[in-house]
Amino acid sequence: MAVPKRKMSRSNTRHRRAQWKATTPQLVPITVDGREHLVPRNLVRAYERGLLTPKSST
DSSP states (O other): OOOOSSOOOHHHHHHHHHTOOOOOOOEEEEEETTEEEEEEGGGHHHHHHTSSOOOOOO
């Protein structure tokens, strides 16, 4: 594991952390029980297998 040899300044630390960007998940349309739902791409298999149930948006 990489270990820094000296203390990084607060300014540099904050600048580096500011580069991290959260991205919104890609939503994919799937049909469950005859209704179409938008779910994150990485959870499609779980919805298809019935491990997760989509919220009813009514």
